[in-house]
Amino acid sequence: MTATIIDGKAFAAGVRGQVTTEVERVKAAGITPGLAVVLVGEDPASEVYVGHKHRATIEVGMTSFEHRLPADTSEGDLFALIDRLNADPAVHGILCQFPVPAHLDERRTVARIDPAKDVDGLSVTNAGLLATGGDALVSCTPLGCLMLLRDQLGDMTGLDAVVIGRSNLFGKPMAQLLLRENCTVTIAHSRTQDLAEVCRRADILVAAVGRAQMVRGDWVKPGATVIDVGITRGPHPDKPGKSRLLGDCDFDSCAEVAGAITPVPGGVGPMTIACLLANTLTACCRAHGLEEPQGLTA
Numbered sequence: 001m002t003a004t005i006i007d008g009k010a011f012a013a014g015v016r017g018q019v020t021t022e023v024e025r026v027k028a029a030g031i032t033p034g035l036a037v038v039l040v041g042e043d044p045a046s047e048v049y050v051g052h053k054h055r056a057t058i059e060v061g062m063t064s065f066e067h068r069l070p071a072d073t074s075e076g077d078l079f080a081l082i083d084r085l086n087a088d089p090a091v092h093g094i095l096c097q098f099p100v101p102a103h104l105d106e107r108r109t110v111a112r113i114d115p116a117k118d119v120d121g122l123s124v125t126n127a128g129l130l131a132t133g134g135d136a137l138v139s140c141t142p143l144g145c146l147m148l149l150r151d152q153l154g155d156m157t158g159l160d161a162v163v164i165g166r167s168n169l170f171g172k173p174m175a176q177l178l179l180r181e182n183c184t185v186t187i188a189h190s191r192t193q194d195l196a197e198v199c200r201r202a203d204i205l206v207a208a209v210g211r212a213q214m215v216r217g218d219w220v221k222p223g224a225t226v227i228d229v230g231i232t233r234g235p236h237p238d239k240p241g242k243s244r245l246l247g248d249c250d251f252d253s254c255a256e257v258a259g260a261i262t263p264v265p266g267g268v269g270p271m272t273i274a275c276l277l278a279n280t281l282t283a284c285c286r287a288h289g290l291e292e293p294q295g296l297t298a
């Protein structure tokens with residue numbers, strides 16, 4: 001069997017197209033959705049992602065506010081900026097790119113962001129709303145995975161879903177979303193006993209452990225849908241001095257067994273950015289009491 005390759009890049013382009021149309025509608029009502037991205041320090045990978053986000057935001061017709069702060073920014077200065085963005089009516093979404101330098105605290109930083117503008121869905125309010133069935137802003141990467149899964153599988157009722165990874169940014173919200181879709185959900189992680197055996201039970205296998213190519217074909221149930229959330233940059237095997245991105249799945253062996261699988265790159269990554277735009281639009285519509293777009297939320 002050879003798996004269907006889920007084209008996240010194409011799907012994300014469709015989502016961005018829908019966001020573009022909706023942004024026009026909101027602009028006709030006199031409001032331009034705005035996204036503020038805060039980057040503290042000079043992590044090269046973060047620079048690249050923030051650049052992608054900036055371009056994508058402008059492309060869909062929103063306003064992009066970029067705030068680059070030096071690595072030694074104090075918590076007080078960072079919080080002063082967040083307070084200004086919270087109060088700014090032109091800003092509907094705020095994202096503070098992680099990781100932040102070690103002297104800053106991610107939990108305290110997230111807690112400072114107005115939950116109504118928390119387009120990463122990381123605040124206690126949004127995590128709690130998601131867990132209790134409310135209208136949360138949902139973390140962008142799990143939301144993107146949900147969109148791909150819905151498109152691929154339709155009704156997921158009764159399916160066994162295994163999420164490898166338990167982070168607040170991904171594993172936990174992904175598990176909540178799958179539970180909402182009536183899956184039987186297992187959250188596995190690096191300490192799970194007999195991880196391969198647990199994975200082999202999964203109709204839906206979502207890998208977000210952060211270890212390149214850890215999931216092998218013999219971990220995959222025949223016909224399963226495999227979502228690869230990993231993005232590890234490693235040396236390129238053929239081009240010296242160049243790098244390439246690796247997922248958490250060993251693509252070739254998994255694709256021989258799976259029914260469908262997302263590639264890296266071109267799978268989940270582009271969906272993350274598309275969902276960041278979708279969340280900003282949703283936050284904007286909620287802030288102004290405008291009708292929310294369909295199909296862009298959980």
Ligand SMILES: Nc1nc(=O)c2c([nH]1)NC[C@@H]1CN(c3ccc(C(=O)N[C@@H](CCC(=O)O)C(=O)O)cc3)C=[N+]21
Nearest residue numbers: 049096097098099120140265266267268269270272273
């Ligand atoms: N507060 C916060 N929220 C985040 O959502 C967040 C973050 N911090 N820190 C870093 C991670 C990583 N992340 C990605 C976004 C897009 C791609 C993406 O577009 N990837 C492309 C390729 C990119 C490339 O070639 O480098 C792909 O997979 O096809 C990847 C990774 C968001 N993150």
